[in-house]
Amino acid sequence: MKGVIFNLFEGFVSEGWGEEAYEALLDACPLHTQEPFVGPGTYPDADMIALVTKACERFEVTAPDALRAFGTYCFPQLASKFPKFVQGYDHPKAFLMSVHDIIHVEVRKLFKDAVTPSFVYQDPAPDRLVIEYRSERKLCYLMEGLLDGVSDHFSVAIDRVQTQCVHEGADTCVFELRFAE
Numbered sequence: 001m002k003g004v005i006f007n008l009f010e011g012f013v014s015e016g017w018g019e020e021a022y023e024a025l026l027d028a029c030p031l032h033t034q035e036p037f038v039g040p041g042t043y044p045d046a047d048m049i050a051l052v053t054k055a056c057e058r059f060e061v062t063a064p065d066a067l068r069a070f071g072t073y074c075f076p077q078l079a080s081k082f083p084k085f086v087q088g089y090d091h092p093k094a095f096l097m098s099v100h101d102i103i104h105v106e107v108r109k110l111f112k113d114a115v116t117p118s119f120v121y122q123d124p125a126p127d128r129l130v131i132e133y134r135s136e137r138k139l140c141y142l143m144e145g146l147l148d149g150v151s152d153h154f155s156v157a158i159d160r161v162q163t164q165c166v167h168e169g170a171d172t173c174v175f176e177l178r179f180a181e
């Protein structure tokens, strides 16, 4: 996973629980990485899993709740780091439909070794969008938080229902979204 995501995780923990809490978390985790995480670097997913698992233990939150909260924290940060990806969109539906074919394609050009998830869209009605999320990392809880962050960013309520989940034995995760007027 890219360093930029590890750096966001540091910000998430430091802003929520203090910088010392993040340092203590690093000390308590047997990480593969000894050097500081830098944005363009690529680090083992296992290190992120170790950090999230330890954070959940220390701050007494479940992994799904922690990943949702982290996703909601991440979106405005990504949007301000990469403004060109959000400019030009005034509705979350068109924006979300650009993530697979535009944003994550550009992300893979910008960041060597980035591995982004795969999205397949269905567009059943003007106020609806179905996103099928597929990733070896199975981060659908992060995806939920990111969707909430997108809703906040565009000030459009998004009602989201996850109709299937890999954590419950399905092949992929499916999100059915309905946008408020």
Ligand code: HEM
Binding pocket: 001, 002, 003, 004, 005, 078, 079, 082, 085, 086, 096, 099, 103, 104, 107, 111, 113, 114, 115, 116, 117, 135, 136, 137, 138, 139, 142, 143, 146, 147, 150
């Ligand atoms: C400005 C917009 C965005 C940028 C710059 C961006 C960038 C990135 C980057 C750098 C990664 C890490 C890849 C890696 O570490 O190998 C990532 C992963 C991911 N992105 Fe995006 N992203 C954006 C928007 C979104 C949105 C709106 C969603 C979903 C609604 C999304 C869903 C995900 C998920 C779920 C992952 C985790 C990796 C996985 O599931 O395999 N991203 N993105």
